[in-house]
Amino acid sequence: MRHTTSAGPRTVDMEDGFRPVAPPAWMRWLPFVYVAFVLLLEATLQKEWAVSFFLIVLPAIAAYAFGPVVVAVFTVFSILLEGSLAAISHHLGENHHVTADIATTVVGILSAALAAHRRRQEAHLVHASSVAEALMRALLRPVPHQVGNVLAASLYRPSEAGTMVGGDLFDVRATPAGERAVIGDVRGKGLPAVRTVAALLGSFREAAYEAEDLPAVAARLERGLVREAEEIHDEELFATAVLIEYDSVADRVTVTNHGHVEPVLISCGEVHVLDGPPALPLGLSDLAAADRPAARSHRFARGDVLLLVTDGLVEARDTGGDFYPLVERLRHRFEGRPAPGPADVVNFLNTDLPRHTRDLHDDVAMLAIAPHSRI
Structure with a gap:
């Protein structure tokens, strides 16, 4: 399954249904x-x-x-x-x-x-x-072009071509505390990872509305993943994830990173990596000395785009063994130019990545959001 959702006038790109591969x-x-x-x-x-x-x-x-x-x-x-x-x-x-x-x-x-x-x-x-595919569509529902006060675009492509399943996840929810989103990558691929994806998304969709802040959301996800590990008897089960919360009044976005790829901010014609103090991946809280992960806030105003990806994108190798240079490619395309929309960023990566590598060895997921104009 590969789906992209767009904001603005761009069309929605959706592969509908599974088709058998014809003989060569x-x-x-x-x-x-x-x-x-x-x-x-x-x-x-x-x-x-x-x-x-x-x-x-x-x-x-x-x-x-x-x-x-x-x-x-x-x-x-x-x-x-x-x-x-x-x-x-x-x-x-x-x-x-x-x-x-x-x-x-x-x-x-x-x-x-x-x-x-x-x-x-x-x-x-x-x-x-x-x-x-129907199962994955139920789990990873296509993100609407507008969720509350943000515009959004997403893409998901599993590494196992034709299987329609994978271990990456994302979601965006409009809650009383602001727009909250998650992107994550569970250990494993294919069908064994689907159950864990379902457990994490279920926990997030409940905690996003009830938890007071992002660390509290992360704690709910942590507990859900620990229960899942106990049920399937997998002591090494974990998931990396980034959680974000957008405050449209303060024009701020708060980020917590649990061992995941750093978010990338496209703002004022520049591309920045939002690095910060990362926490351990979800499911490994018993190894951490601190009780709550650190959260960091950043300015996030009209014209900005926040991009969240999984490591399947940044670890995609070309024929020479080099990783996909995400930040460099984004700078080459968007730096010094008018502000893009979330769909512009996702569509660019969707076409640029195949030029870098033909064979993906890990699932790829992208989620881009931007403040929605209140004018």
Whole structure:
């Protein structure tokens, strides 16, 4: 699943539904190429060579890319072509040619059965993947373009292509205390991480409305993650996360960082990393001496964009092994230019990241927010 939500006039980019991967073109053309190869051999080799016997495997070759009906057609075609080649060489009635036709028929029947089984497995995979995608859509609901007093845009791309599941999470909520958001990365990938993602998002969506401040929200997430670790018997379960709270009256944003990638602020044509005293990842509070993580406030006014990402983005490597230079790329694109919107930032990264790396080895999530004009 990959989804982006936009603010302003930009359209929403959403991949709707899971689609099976079609066989590559070369595999679909392979049976025809193989027939041409056999005919070429027939034309060049001596008549003593029973080249038509090579056609016995043609139905099996077709079964890799086509369904049972097409495989049956190739089986009949193979038998007819074998007979034609045998007739040309005046060996049509000989026993070995009759045996070849029987062998082709048997291979064709087995290949058609294999193709039918492959189609059933594909349908099962599509159904299972669609269920997994529906689950992730229920967990990681697309962020609306406006949440309370902020504009927002988000993107999520799991590392396991086609699985539609992953271990990154984000959410934004408009609460009486201000707009609160979270982005996080749980240990692990794929299906084993989905349960932990569900537990964390459930805790956040409840705590965001009830907790008095961000450290209190983090404490609720911590307790929820500890309970989850006890239930699944995983003593090493943890999650990195950044929590933010926006005060629209004071034009301030408060940030707590629990071992996560530092947020990036685009403000007044400049790009800054909002570094600060990080806390231990969620789930590891028993290792910390302090009871509450430190929170730091920053000015966050109209025209600013706050970007939150997971480490799958900054740790994406190019062919030379270099990490994706997030801050440098943002500065190259936005520094000294008019203020972008959240969708502008997310859309840029969504197109720029594939230029840096083709294969992602970790889930990638982005969440960008900006103050909404009250004029």
